[in-house]
Amino acid sequence: MREGPDIARIASLVGDPARANMLSALMGGTALTASELALEAGVSLPTASSHLSKLMEGGLLTLASQGRHRYYGLAGPQVAGMIEAITGVAEAVGPKRVRPGPRDAAMRVARVCYDHLAGEQAVAMLDRLVDRNVLVRDDKEIRLGPSAASHFAALGIDVEAKARRPVCRACLDWSVRRSHLAGTLGAAILDKILAEKWARREKDSRAVVFSPTGKQAFEKVFLA
Amino acid sequence: MREGPDIARIASLVGDPARANMLSALMGGTALTASELALEAGVSLPTASSHLSKLMEGGLLTLASQGRHRYYGLAGPQVAGMIEAITGVAEAVGPKRVRPGPRDAAMRVARVCYDHLAGEQAVAMLDRLVDRNVLVRDDKEIRLGPSAASHFAALGIDVEAKARRPVCRACLDWSVRRSHLAGTLGAAILDKILAEKWARREKDSRAVVFSPTGKQAFEKVFLA
DNA sequence: GCGACACTTCGAGCATGGTCGAAACATTGC
DNA sequence: GCAATGTTTCGACCATGCTCGAAGTGTCGC
Incomplete structure (x- = not known):
């Protein structure tokens, strides 16, 4: 037992x-x-x-x-991460659903995951931040890199702000099957995306839809 | 809905x-x-x-x-990841478990994994056997090396013995997070360890406890 | 105060599904 | 072949817990 x-x-x-x-x-x-x-x-x-x-x-x-x-x-984010993980398995083993509709496609690209961004865009963003050494990942942990403070300060995000919640956390993405960024930093980035009106939330859905100019701005800042 | x-x-x-x-x-x-x-x-x-x-x-x-x-x-790993996520929430939300006792420590060092040895000792043993080229590992597969037959024959283990189960198998160790040796060879080695009384099984536990002299003998044969 | 609203508790009905003993099935060893 | 071993299926029992209507508690606007 x-x-x-x-x-x-x-x-x-x-x-x-x-x-x-x-x-x-x-x-x-x-x-x-x-x-x-x-x-x-x-x-x-x-x-x-x-x-x-x-x-x-x-x-x-x-x-x-x-x-x-x-x-x-x-x-909290841990609970959100668990739901996301279960969703991933359900998606993988479940009966192939009817051909993914437009809303599904939008969800795969970008969606809200509790308080941060998930989907292809979010996974790409984390990859790029790690490539540029702004963030550092050890196995499953994500930490701030040396240039993180100045990098995010330029965006109006204070990564030094003390918080109970960890600044960075990895959250497994159910659609891409790789990690995206959660934690207070992930939440702050989503806030910025919405505040700058780069994207808006789809009504009655978790999907996040970028405007053409918003997408350019996002890519310039996070995927360049 | x-x-x-x-x-x-x-x-x-x-x-x-x-x-x-x-x-x-x-x-x-x-x-x-x-x-x-x-x-x-x-x-x-x-x-x-x-x-x-x-x-x-x-x-x-x-x-x-x-x-x-x-x-x-x-x-698959996705299912394992889901279980891990649920475990994390359960641990965070549930009553804190009692501090790990001595049995946990013993389990980490050496324990039975169905029919073969697992734990730090087992992981070290596999590493050493691969270093010495007795076994050869390709990615996740483990095969017998050229000197395997004579090496194990000296210990009274016939690796040529026909068996449906693979002779070598890699098995992921939960405490060390690296592979140890399973398969009929892994089982035969555990048999030998117990037969030679180098170690005994803890009652009602998967822990395997080496005697001082048994540990020396084991290390001389497998970790030298 | 007194209705209106938001929500929770209570009670009873009911289906789902977990449980095991006995028996059937499958494979191996002799 | 037959016995031994490992595993699944069957049948019946029973508990858990999901469900909702009705009634109870708390909060707001007037």
Whole structure:
């Protein structure tokens, strides 16, 4: 008999269709209310509420109460990374889905992963940052390189800002099957992309769509 | 309602304690038989068999039939990565486990991996055998070198003995993260270590403990 | 205060699926 | 051939936990 961390408990939390739908919805990065999540999951409000308390108890969600609204969000990037990893396996072993539609294609190119950018663009960006020695990766770890502070300061991003969360983290991309950049730096870069209006979020989707000029600007800064 | 890859299906496969234990056991990289896995999971053989067919159907395992033995293994690194991600969350969220005891330390040094030796000693042994050209490794394959037959004959091990199972196999060591020697040769070496009483198996554990003189003998033969 | 709204708790119904013993099947060794 | 061993299938039992309607708690606007 095995011991150690109770992985079955965590996996079974994700293993219910209603809860899996809720978690997928929360992968967009915005906190949602119980009613919104009930709608996403296709269950009644009482059922949703019961699922949410289970997810809370399991430590997968955080709760922010604001008046009579209660906003549920993913507990952190580690949880997001886990969902992403499970999604990757589901995609790989699942029955080949119907021919990928346009939204799928957009998702593969760029999408939100909790609070940072994922997809081909994000993977390419991390590769390039490592090539240029701005970031350094040891096996699974990613650290700041010597020129990181000045490089990101030019973009208005302060990598020195103290934070509980690690500045850099690797997050496995389900569509490309390679890592992209998570952590506070990943979040700050996504913020910048949206703030500069290089790209906008697709309605009701995790897809992130770059405008032609925005794409040029992004590539100039991160893929040059 | 959400669409896309069926993450609930995959997660629920991992979400059963028996199956989670089996998958954890397989994280070592060695394929195991149904009986071994039943033991690991603490369930009866019929129950284990039922779980295994579900995991197979879900695409999480591969099966290698060899005579009346059927070896189950993880379907690939992506699946292993997913298990690792879930384990990480479970560890972060769950109660902190008790500080690793002496048995854990012993396990890292040397332990049984189904029928052969694993752990630091085993990894060092394989490295040395390859250095001395007794064995030759191409990428993930391990083959017998020119001097293998005479070298092992001196130890009373006949590497020419016909067997369905490969004579040499690489097996990924979970504690060292490098390969050690499996296959009939790996099994024969473990047999010799135990037969010569260089080491004994710890009760109810996979740990293998060398006696002081046994360790010297082992090192003289395999690590010199 | 009193409705309106957001959400949770309670209770009961119900399906899914985990469990094992017994028996069937398959392969090996003699 | 027959016995021994490893594994799967079958059948029946049973617990877990998902589900929703109805009722209860808390918060806001007026």
